[in-house]
Amino acid sequence: MSQKAPTPIAMLASSAPPRTRPSTYPEPFFSRMAKREKRPLGDLFGLRNFGVNLTRLAPGGESALLHRHSRQDEFIYVLEGEPTLVTDTEEVPLAPGMCAGFPAQGIAHQLVNRTDRDVVYLEVGDRTAGDEGSYPRDDLKASLGPDGKWIYTHKDGRPY
Secondary structure, eight states: OOOOOOOOSOOOGGGSOOOSSSOOOOTTTGGGGTTEEEEEOGGGGTOOSEEEEEEEEOTTOBSSSSBEESSOOEEEEEEESOOEEEESSOEEEOOTTOEEEEOTTSOOEEEEOOSSSOEEEEEEEEOOTTOEEEOTTSSOEEEEOTTSOEEEEOTTSOBO
């Protein structure tokens, strides 16, 4: 019988193991996340009410599809590099030390790396049950299942 690794009290964030799967999106969206690496930090500490990821975007990478949540609030804090915050109304250049927050049902958003250097940022989001994701530029809808995993369908309800 294998034993569960002990929960750390503190650790170097960059030493956290990367998520084994780069995205939960179905194709054709999955491959768009190939230049993104997430290190789930909150899970390592047993956090259940919100998640924290240390995320790296290689040049040309994007954080997610342009999206908004129905119930989840999100927050990002840029540590390295200069990503562009893309929303459904504007684009904003960001730099280290800058942050942004996205209340549930607010503007659609994503980060893109249009530079030749990596971007590193912290992303924080809550885990509110019943959350849904909408994607204004893509034929995709997401629903958070009771097991905490995302279920993806086309906007008309057909499964992927």
